[in-house]
Amino acid sequence: MQIFIDLDNTLFDTVQLGLDTASLLQKTYDIPPEIYEQARQEMFADNNKIYSAKLHAEYIGQKTEVPNNFVDIFLDLFRNEDSEKYVFDGVFDFIAECSKLGTVRILTYGEEFVQRPRSLKSGIAKVVSDVIVTQDNKADTIKEYFGNDVPKETIVLIDDSVEHLDDIQHAFPDSLTIHIDHGGSHNRENGSHTYAQSFDEIEALLLEKST
């Protein structure tokens, strides 16, 4: 199996990091958390759904009063991010189990500047075969990654984004697309992907698929 795993909100609790960042900005610079969130959503929509820390900072600055060097302050939060703390429980055991069944790589959408250090400082990069950061469609990225030589083994994508799972399913009809839903906020019966709420559930699915 060629197992690709998403980073944000799949292995890494990006939602919690966002909440902590917002509350830190409120305490330190009096920036309301609602402004942080509004700016994030608008930036995301305007920027083709790619999170840009720099743009996020600029959008916050357009909505409320911020220090002169706010973009640098904001970017520093990512440079100093305590990434280890936000890895979901059970991730390292899960990756170890996946590695017995196939080649495991991180396939994450976003900015190099944010995603690369996040995967390194969290310790996740050390336990996988490769970390691929992309701003392209994930299916195109996999094709490009393998050149013209996509392995015959089953391609697996574990992701919290239905959109990214759809792309993979489309491009690789024999793939196994697993929708991880940590919060349990999606309907289990909805959609065309295999649904899971925990790493244990996914482990069992992969074991079944590999035998």
Ligand SMILES: [Mg+2]
């Ligand atoms: Mg994600």
